[in-house]
Amino acid sequence: MENEKDKFTIAARLKSFKYAFNGLKHFFVVEHNARIHLVAAAFAIGLSFYLNISSLEWIAILAVIVVVFVAEIFNSCMEKLSDVVSPEVNPQIKIVKDMAAAAVLMAAILALAVGAIIFLPKLF
Template identity: 85%
Template sequence: MENEKDKFTITARFKSFKYAFNGLRHFFIVEHNARIHLVAAAFAIVISFYLNISTTEWIAIFTVVVIVFIAEIFNSCIEKLADVVSPEINSQIKLVKDMAAAAVLIAAILALAVGAIIFLPKLF
């Protein structure tokens, strides 16, 4: 027997979008690094317009921008969850947080590399 909660409804789908947008709003309001990434993304997009990059280059820029945001969102989620699970100092939790931060660092390095490959030849 199907539970009322498990039924597909348009209203429930709209609520799920509302929850996702609430998460995004919280991310950009509360997380300092989110705003730094947002400024960097805006800068990359402005430069992309200025340099009149190709469609393929736009795809690369948007892809790395989104990868950085996804990594930062997951990092923020892991940190918040870890703080709830283990509010006291815990070496294993610290390692988990450090590894989540490393994922963001790798994504940011990828974004810088892609930006350099696309922008530097056009600028110099």
């Protein structure tokens, strides 16, 4: 039997959005790298408007922007969770943190490659 807490309600769904927006706010206010990515994203979006890129190019640019943000959010989560689980220096936790940072690096490299493929021919 379904308990009261498990029932679907619009109010509960809207509340879940509130939590997500709180997470985004925290991400952009507290995380320095988030603001760096935000500036890069704003630059890419501005350049996209200036160069009047195609719909498919917009999809690619917006997709890689989101991929970088998602990777950075997960990296930040891993950092915070790791610090709670093991506040002292721990070689295993260092590997986890390094791998999470590597995911952000890979996403950023992808974003740079997509940006280069789309923007460089239009600029030169």
